[in-house]
Amino acid sequence: MIMTGQHISAKPGALKNMAALALDVGLFISEFRLCDTIAEYLADLLAQSHEDPARCANFSSLLINEIIELAFRSAIPVGRIDFNLLRNEALVRASVAFSYDRNNRAAWSSFDRSADSSGQHPAHHLMMLAQAIGVSLDIEIDGDDRVTLIADFLPREAVR
Amino acid sequence: MSRQTSSFSAEFNEINQEIVLSGRMRPRSVQEIASVINMVRRSLAESGSTAYVNVKRLTHMNMTAFRCLAEVLKSACEQKPQRMIVVVTSSVIAWSAPLFQTLASTQPNLSVEIYDSAFYPGQTFVEDESFIPILRTQTKMTWRHEREILPRHGLRDGLTIADICCGIGDFATLIKRQFNPTRLVALDHSKKSLEYARRVAAEFGLNSIEYTYGDASQMLLADNQFDFVTCRHSLQIFDRPDVLLRELYRICKPGGRVYITNEKNSHCLGEPHSETIRWTYEQVAKLFSHFDMDVEMGPKSRRLLNDAGFDAIKVESFMVTNLDGDPQDFADVIEAWETVYAGQMAVRRGDTPDFIRRFRQGFKDHVLAALHPKGYAGWPIWAASGRKPY
Numbered sequence: 001m002i003m004t005g006q007h008i009s010a011k012p013g014a015l016k017n018m019a020a021l022a023l024d025v026g027l028f029i030s031e032f033r034l035c036d037t038i039a040e041y042l043a044d045l046l047a048q049s050h051e052d053p054a055r056c057a058n059f060s061s062l063l064i065n066e067i068i069e070l071a072f073r074s075a076i077p078v079g080r081i082d083f084n085l086l087r088n089e090a091l092v093r094a095s096v097a098f099s100y101d102r103n104n105r106a107a108w109s110s111f112d113r114s115a116d117s118s119g120q121h122p123a124h125h126l127m128m129l130a131q132a133i134g135v136s137l138d139i140e141i142d143g144d145d146r147v148t149l150i151a152d153f154l155p156r157e158a159v160r
Numbered sequence: 161m162s163r164q165t166s167s168f169s170a171e172f173n174e175i176n177q178e179i180v181l182s183g184r185m186r187p188r189s190v191q192e193i194a195s196v197i198n199m200v201r202r203s204l205a206e207s208g209s210t211a212y213v214n215v216k217r218l219t220h221m222n223m224t225a226f227r228c229l230a231e232v233l234k235s236a237c238e239q240k241p242q243r244m245i246v247v248v249t250s251s252v253i254a255w256s257a258p259l260f261q262t263l264a265s266t267q268p269n270l271s272v273e274i275y276d277s278a279f280y281p282g283q284t285f286v287e288d289e290s291f292i293p294i295l296r297t298q299t300k301m302t303w304r305h306e307r308e309i310l311p312r313h314g315l316r317d318g319l320t321i322a323d324i325c326c327g328i329g330d331f332a333t334l335i336k337r338q339f340n341p342t343r344l345v346a347l348d349h350s351k352k353s354l355e356y357a358r359r360v361a362a363e364f365g366l367n368s369i370e371y372t373y374g375d376a377s378q379m380l381l382a383d384n385q386f387d388f389v390t391c392r393h394s395l396q397i398f399d400r401p402d403v404l405l406r407e408l409y410r411i412c413k414p415g416g417r418v419y420i421t422n423e424k425n426s427h428c429l430g431e432p433h434s435e436t437i438r439w440t441y442e443q444v445a446k447l448f449s450h451f452d453m454d455v456e457m458g459p460k461s462r463r464l465l466n467d468a469g470f471d472a473i474k475v476e477s478f479m480v481t482n483l484d485g486d487p488q489d490f491a492d493v494i495e496a497w498e499t500v501y502a503g504q505m506a507v508r509r510g511d512t513p514d515f516i517r518r519f520r521q522g523f524k525d526h527v528l529a530a531l532h533p534k535g536y537a538g539w540p541i542w543a544a545s546g547r548k549p550y
Contacts, residue, residue, distance in 0.1 A: 133258050
């Protein structure tokens, strides 16, 4: 098993849409089981062109599930939550976008890529997990108190 | 797709000092897994100088469960600094070792081991690369029968199929060519066999077979996925065939069928020299039994399928013989059996040279029967299938 353990940068322009799912947030946070269901669904799609789809999906679903669980705990029940998969030749990008409570703006805005950061950031444990399994994780915040959690998977390198 | 977010088991084996966690642990809160965590805590408190936490079959986990387990392990490490805790993972679950390694890096008396053997008792014998040509020959011999038998068990064109314990993938390749499934997944626990399988499939231009490296008793495949699930000559080499059948049942669609083949080695036969041949194959059955494998399983297929919850069970047997094709193929297979059974397994059991000499003689006589112009040599196999109820 080889894990890259390295963060990678992708050229967003090179990424093509693979799958998109939008849900009413109220519906999403009404049922915890949806986290697992959506994670497995996205991971299965992500892995479909991998040499070993079952193992690749299992690997990817660990982090995707954690991203979705973070959204489950952090999203306010307004508007929609977006799940997206994009891909190019090298990677598959999974992203989840949702609105968070503006009272937590300071915490969300304090994103520090280092897993050794203070631990106060809502995504602290998610970052630790991503680093442990060698997947690049990014967080984008916009002015409307909406956050996008982005994981870039290099399936061929991650699962052999 | 229906999967429970948390569907796991936890056991403590006092003799091995091993806590075994398996299944899916994605609880919403720590309270959901409190009983398991308490069991782990208690077991670690009672353990001796080395304790093992086996997560080889823990297929899914969330950070709620991991952090909770990590706290228990850390606490146990600190309470008994002289005691080693070994987390046992497998390379099947690609995230497992790196994740638990983060924990081990903080505790001097905690380590992570990737342990890919001992998934089933005969693994070291079966996954020997030198066995590959013989496996191919065996499949060639059985396929002559099975391609006629399989349709009687419900196999037809256009199904979704899983071949579990696919070995070198030759059966999957034949299925692909003969029955043109819409999806075909082939799973095995030998990376070398799978490499071979992928290479052969590519040579035949069969690019759509999904080969996957996995543990048949805790597969990463979702529930209710396949119309037809095959598992050939493999239940008999697992010490817990019921566990394997439970997994085959799980991945099969309601109304779909699980097809298994198994042997009854003591019924291998030949003429001339029927007595020495019979004695040797009776010893084969005892030898496998010594290693917790049951190569007499064939006629038990009906009961096994019934106990696993299948209905509409069909059972039939067929005899592979030296008259089916080239007798030399039959002879080659028997010589390979002699090499593994007498040359490796009997030696490992500690049998005497006299026993091994007599044991080998039956194989040699079986080869002679196969190649003799008036001889007859047979290898009986039971094919059975059951339907997963709607």
